[in-house]
Amino acid sequence: MTDVWELVRAEREALADDLAGLTDEQWEAPSWCGGWTVHDVAAHLVDNARTTRIGIVLAMARARFDFDRQNDQGVARWKGATPAETLGRLREVVGRTTTPPAPLDSRLVEEVVHGEDVRRPLGLVRDYPSETVERALAHQLRTSVGLGGGKQRVAGLRLVATDADLSYGDGVEVSGPLVSLLMVVSGRGQALGDLSGPGIGRLEQGLSGSS
Structure with missing residues (x-):
């Protein structure tokens, strides 16, 4: 790595x-x-x-x-x-x-998530290196919401990246771009519109229940 x-x-x-x-x-x-x-x-x-x-x-x-x-x-x-x-x-x-x-990969979460916090409302787009986003998302998925992660938000869901050969978890599927998955797992419900799949309702509940 x-x-x-x-x-x-x-x-x-x-x-x-x-x-x-x-x-x-x-x-x-x-x-x-x-x-x-x-x-x-x-x-x-x-x-x-x-x-x-x-x-x-x-x-x-x-x-x-x-x-x-x-x-x-x-x-x-x-x-x-x-x-x-x-x-x-x-x-x-x-x-x-x-x-x-904190684990070093949390530094990637800070940079990517806050980078998107700035870019998305301004209509700016960055082509992130896949490794950066993958490591940030993996960190969030194994880290509790109370510690700044998103583990509880995706309980019972299978996340599938549409722009990479990656999936995470078992359960009802939610799919979308890797960066958008990271944003939603990190509590940014604004990115839900980028995602699809039968697990969207459950993910929305996870956002409202553990934010």
């Missing part, structure tokens, strides 16, 4: 390049990450890239161990006064290899 940090760096660079072409109005557009603008997501990715094993403990303590508050504080810390300032900060961290105490 490719070193995870090579894949992470490629995603950071690709997103920074996409963001460089946005207008100020697009930076303030709502993302697919509830309550955050495109600008907020970019700032979160800066914060995420700068996270260390000790730093996350200190950040959680400052947020009184409220995960959402900790994320919002990170956005406030790294969101620049202008989009250009935040973009510069994002470019500064493309090569960082620090991480919280």
Whole structure:
């Protein structure tokens, strides 16, 4: 397998390049990450890239161990006064290899899912390397929702990628593009329209019941 940090760096660079072409109005557009603008997501990715094993403990303590508050504080810390300032900060961290105490493939989840949180509402499309998305999806499928994954959302379902020779799980089938499967497993119900199959209703229930 490719070193995870090579894949992470490629995603950071690709997103920074996409963001460089946005207008100020697009930076303030709502993302697919509830309550955050495109600008907020970019700032979160800066914060995420700068996270260390000790730093996350200190950040959680400052947020009184409220995960959402900790994320919002990170956005406030790294969101620049202008989009250009935040973009510069994002470019500064493309090569960082620090991480919280989590499996390394979770870094791929962060980059791809948040990348799509930004791109999809703006109509931007990225042709992701298959390995990057496959590893991110595999991580989400084995990780509990409480830890940021999507394991419970797909219980009793068989996910089939229509753009790769891959399937996951046993049960009622849901099929669609690999990236869209990843987005739905990660709690983005906005991508349900890309999927089909007799298991869609069950997947919708999983989203509403474990988000």
